[in-house]
Amino acid sequence: MKKANFNINHKEPEIHVNKPPEKKLWQKQGPFSIWYFVVMFLLFYFFQSMVQVKKEQIPYSQFQKYLNASQISECVIRGNTISGMLKLTDSKTGKPRHFITVRLRDDRLVKDLNQHGVKYSATVESHFLSNLIFEWIVPFGIIFLLWGYLGKKMGGMGMNFMNIGKNKAHIHAETDKSVTFKDAAGVDEAKQELGEVIEFLRNPDHFQRLGGHMPKGVLLVGPPGTGKTLLARAVSGEAGVPFFNISGSDFIEMFVGVGAARVRDLFEQARAKAPCIIFIDELDAIGRQRGGPVVMGGHDEREQTLNQLLVEMDGFDTSKGVVVISATNRPDVLDKALLRPGRFDRQIVVDKPDLQGRIEILKIHTRDLKLASNVNLEIVAKRTPGFVGADLANVANEAAILGARKNRDAITTADFEAAIDRVIAGPEKKKNTLGQEEKHRVSYHESGHTLVAELVPTGEPVHKVSIIPRGIGALGYTLQLPEKEKFLVTKNELLDQIAILLGGRAAEEIVFGDVSTGAQNDLERASEVARNMVCSYGMSEKMGPLTFGKKQTSLFLGTEYGEEKNYSEETARAIDTEVKVLITTSHKRVSKLIQEHRVLLDALAAKLEEKEVLSGEEVSAIVKRS
Numbered sequence: 001m002k003k004a005n006f007n008i009n010h011k012e013p014e015i016h017v018n019k020p021p022e023k024k025l026w027q028k029q030g031p032f033s034i035w036y037f038v039v040m041f042l043l044f045y046f047f048q049s050m051v052q053v054k055k056e057q058i059p060y061s062q063f064q065k066y067l068n069a070s071q072i073s074e075c076v077i078r079g080n081t082i083s084g085m086l087k088l089t090d091s092k093t094g095k096p097r098h099f100i101t102v103r104l105r106d107d108r109l110v111k112d113l114n115q116h117g118v119k120y121s122a123t124v125e126s127h128f129l130s131n132l133i134f135e136w137i138v139p140f141g142i143i144f145l146l147w148g149y150l151g152k153k154m155g156g157m158g159m160n161f162m163n164i165g166k167n168k169a170h171i172h173a174e175t176d177k178s179v180t181f182k183d184a185a186g187v188d189e190a191k192q193e194l195g196e197v198i199e200f201l202r203n204p205d206h207f208q209r210l211g212g213h214m215p216k217g218v219l220l221v222g223p224p225g226t227g228k229t230l231l232a233r234a235v236s237g238e239a240g241v242p243f244f245n246i247s248g249s250d251f252i253e254m255f256v257g258v259g260a261a262r263v264r265d266l267f268e269q270a271r272a273k274a275p276c277i278i279f280i281d282e283l284d285a286i287g288r289q290r291g292g293p294v295v296m297g298g299h300d301e302r303e304q305t306l307n308q309l310l311v312e313m314d315g316f317d318t319s320k321g322v323v324v325i326s327a328t329n330r331p332d333v334l335d336k337a338l339l340r341p342g343r344f345d346r347q348i349v350v351d352k353p354d355l356q357g358r359i360e361i362l363k364i365h366t367r368d369l370k371l372a373s374n375v376n377l378e379i380v381a382k383r384t385p386g387f388v389g390a391d392l393a394n395v396a397n398e399a400a401i402l403g404a405r406k407n408r409d410a411i412t413t414a415d416f417e418a419a420i421d422r423v424i425a426g427p428e429k430k431k432n433t434l435g436q437e438e439k440h441r442v443s444y445h446e447s448g449h450t451l452v453a454e455l456v457p458t459g460e461p462v463h464k465v466s467i468i469p470r471g472i473g474a475l476g477y478t479l480q481l482p483e484k485e486k487f488l489v490t491k492n493e494l495l496d497q498i499a500i501l502l503g504g505r506a507a508e509e510i511v512f513g514d515v516s517t518g519a520q521n522d523l524e525r526a527s528e529v530a531r532n533m534v535c536s537y538g539m540s541e542k543m544g545p546l547t548f549g550k551k552q553t554s555l556f557l558g559t560e561y562g563e564e565k566n567y568s569e570e571t572a573r574a575i576d577t578e579v580k581v582l583i584t585t586s587h588k589r590v591s592k593l594i595q596e597h598r599v600l601l602d603a604l605a606a607k608l609e610e611k612e613v614l615s616g617e618e619v620s621a622i623v624k625r626s
């Protein structure tokens, strides 16, 4: 619903986390290098073969020939092998030849041996050494190596035998009073709710005397980067109490029971330091619904950890002044048991900031920056709908870097513009890597979006259109700037949105008579809007004002993670048809619109190809001329 403002970008910006490359097991140094095992094994084998007398492998038939010719002096029957000495001597060494053969079932063997006067004996099979190697050392070695290898893959918890059961070093109380509520903006409701927690932590006794009842657990819920961790820290800063910070994923270890021990230990430490805060980040890492599909290596472990957490939360008494704050961006996957009273029964939504919130967050992050006098943070905030606190912090930082790189005395509006573009779509490519032909096509594609946005009745004014390639996949984008934040969208607005999304493809068709892959994301989004109109908003006349499919939507994030199909196959077909009708009708409408204004499209595309970036004014100068 809240998608009134949108920018046409061929690919959503992705966040890349740079991890240092992990060393492969065989590149590892130290006692656990795979080479260590290989060398050990070879040495062992070598020595073993040295001490053994060289035995000739002979077939059983040969053995019988020797026996019948009375050429065997003695032999030992051991399990299913017979080894022994021949009366014949080796031509080189002059020593008697040794042989070994595999024993067949032969009832006459003993009789034959007696008959030919062979000295014989039998021993119980004993391959102690080889048994040791092949049945114990080798399999264990393989398991051990695999285990370590998988462990590495699963997050660096492989061979930390030394650390089993011990707490990771960073579970210790922090007392950092430098982060306070002043550092977080745009989250006023969350702050207000957390105010009560602070009040309590400052003075638990006082709070209780007034009959206050403290929730044990507070769950901060919101998309990544909205300031959940920041808020938890600020609560500790404001209340001036110690802060135990641990991430849910830290609990999960290779060994069953370790996570649970860690939870126990954490709560024990916290009780000793009360009043204090336990902050469990990424609660979903341990708090996922139990009984789901088994994830390798950590299922039982995770369940035990979760159970221990539940036990601890039930067991402790809030009057001691321990508050558990937790954060997640996936409240939908949490085990229901966690949300029951007496556990994380208070949930605080930390949502994406609105315009005012973004202005305030920008103010915080530009506090220590030198801004040129013409920089208007309100415009920056207007340019960044959908940005979370972390993105805005990033924008401020990028702007400062860009300004410094250009040796300016202060950060200018242009730096902010460039910084926003970077955060939206990854770093600007230095060289224009689009070929001439591609550039021509992309110019028309983007002009198609722009023209339609300008022509449809409810289109938001275009703020900027660019064909400068940015990052992977984004060849260009058209950015519309909403006049004001919107919370409701009408059917006509949605139809216009679809039209704008289809504008790029339609322009390509009309101009080149051929289409390209560049419209994939546009089409995906257009189909999604159309499907939502039919299935969720009841905006299709044919299907009527009904909803189809129970969306399993996370209330807080507005993200969908599945759909329960509550309609028949027939209805499904009807829905598909309706969606298709919506899209094709829109497509016809857009094609007609563009054909009628072909002159404008050509003018826009030519200008865009020349300048690569057009501002909103430049666009309207061309479009409004008519």
Ligand code: ADP
Binding pocket: 183, 184, 185, 186, 187, 222, 223, 224, 225, 226, 227, 228, 229, 230, 231, 327, 361, 364, 388, 389, 390, 391, 393
């Ligand atoms: P989360 O835990 O929700 O993913 P963080 O608290 O880790 O987000 O936010 C990362 C950074 O982004 C913070 O350190 C801060 O600099 C900035 N930030 C996020 N939200 C806000 C906000 N509401 N106000 C000010 N800065 C914010």
Ligand code: MG
Binding pocket: 225, 228, 229, 230, 281, 327
């Ligand atoms: Mg966080």
Ligand code: ZN
Binding pocket: 008, 010, 445, 446, 449, 504, 505, 518, 519, 522
């Ligand atoms: Zn497009």
